[in-house]
Amino acid sequence: MNTPIDPTNAPPALPSAPGKSPPEPRLLDQVRAQIRLRHYSIRTESQYVQWVKRFVLFHGKRHPREMGAPEVEAFLSHLAVEGHVASATQNQALSALLFLYRQVLGIELPWLDEMVRAKRPQRLPVVLTRGEVQRVLERMDGVYSLLARLLYGTGMRLMEVIRLRVKDVDFAQGEILIRDGKGAKDRVTMLPEGVSADLREHLQRRKLVFEDDLRADKASVYLPDALARKYPAASTSWLWQYVFVAGSYSVDPRSGVERRHHLDEKLLQRAMKKAVLASGIDKPATPHTLRHSFATHLLDGGYDIRTVQELLGHADVSTTMIYTHVLQRGGRGVRSPLDSLL
Known part of the structure; x- marks a missing residue:
């Protein structure tokens, strides 16, 4: 039985033979490259990379190209139901996946636009006298x-x-x-x-x-x-x-x-x-x-x-x-x- 290859941490490929195209960079390296190209902060880079990795591991190390709306919805639901994360955290995970599909993989998926973001509760700020x-x-x-x-x-x-x-x-x-x-x-x-x-x-x-x-x-x-x-x-x-x-x-x-x-x-x-x-x-x-x-x-x-x-x-x-x-x-x-x- 073939074991799945982790696309986020696969070992570097050997040098390609003459005349062949170089191997494709690892997924997380592609994410980092696209984030730095757009001058995002180091904090955003760290968070987005973490969410992409968690998404891939959650689905048994399948490559994101093989997944779609059901897998994204399942992951976000897991965060809310099992992980009990705040709405802001769930929205951050969705933003990371949006970036992955659009900017890194170059895939426009219409269902991502229709996906409902978690509603953030309106709370009054804590104020000192x-x-x-x-x-x-x-x-x-x-x-x-x-x-x-x-x-x-x-x-x-x-x-x-x-x-x-x-x-x-x-x-x-x-x-x-x-x-x-x-x-x-x-x-x-x-x-x-x-x-x-x-x-x-x-x-x-x-x-x-x-x-x-x-x-x-x-x-x-x-x-x-x-x-x-x-x-x-x-x-x-x-x-x-x-x-x-x-x-x-x-x-x-x-x-x-x-x-x-x-x-x-x-x-x-x-x-x-x-x-x-x-x-x-x-x-x-x-x-x-x-x-x-x-x-x-x-x-x-x-x-x-x-x-x-x-x-x-x-x-x-x-x-x-x-x-x-x-x-x-x-x-x-x-x-x-x-x-x-x-």
């Missing part, structure tokens, strides 16, 4: 305190502040330029006066680390898209360096270059969790909660919702509208006319 934010910030110190204050003071997402580069902080204008945010969009937010001095001091210390890396010939930094080829000197320039970096070097999984990467976001998440517990707040607050609190407190302070939408980088104002539901002013943030009479 101003007093609770202060209690949490008081229990954080060092670089984590600076990061948390930036999150609350600017409304940035977690990875936006983690990937912040020196050139994108403008002290003269009092603003921060957020590059390649969600949806590959740039936007501008404020640089809070209350954090400006500490950020300057941090950058002074950061530059000392950068100078040490220069002497060790390890000052290069990851550049998006093809900028490394277009501007060869940019990778070792001060302006392109990450503001918040790791304490040691690591190997870039794509290029194989050993260098200093940005700070691991999990460290900030752990510091935030400890601060919330220490402050005695009974809410599941995370670093992203500070972004929710930023938006809610701006609306509560009377700022126009369109302004808040722009600062947050929301594509649709309906996304920003959710914060009106958590304002401490009744349903939808509307003041009752009865209160005006009284």
Whole structure:
């Protein structure tokens, strides 16, 4: 009986004889190549590769070309029923399979467009009061305190502040330029006066680390898209360096270059969790909660919702509208006319 060959991890083929076409790359290598061709993030690459591999293994290592709608539906149903995954996770798996069939295998399957995505539940965001934010910030110190204050003071997402580069902080204008945010969009937010001095001091210390890396010939930094080829000197320039970096070097999984990467976001998440517990707040607050609190407190302070939408980088104002539901002013943030009479 023939055993199935794993298309995701088949051994490299021997060199082809003269005149014959070279062997086709392994499936997962094809997925990685197409993802990098489109300049997707390393996180997207990791997740898509994982889902493609799980899909193939789930169906006994059959090649995706041999499968279709029933197999995709069976896999997604298994994730929901047996795996109890969230709707967002199930949708991510579907997106990975869509990418596999369309971009990697070049197969247009009409049934993929008709496949219904899992409906994400509409939940109200967790928001801290101003007093609770202060209690949490008081229990954080060092670089984590600076990061948390930036999150609350600017409304940035977690990875936006983690990937912040020196050139994108403008002290003269009092603003921060957020590059390649969600949806590959740039936007501008404020640089809070209350954090400006500490950020300057941090950058002074950061530059000392950068100078040490220069002497060790390890000052290069990851550049998006093809900028490394277009501007060869940019990778070792001060302006392109990450503001918040790791304490040691690591190997870039794509290029194989050993260098200093940005700070691991999990460290900030752990510091935030400890601060919330220490402050005695009974809410599941995370670093992203500070972004929710930023938006809610701006609306509560009377700022126009369109302004808040722009600062947050929301594509649709309906996304920003959710914060009106958590304002401490009744349903939808509307003041009752009865209160005006009284």
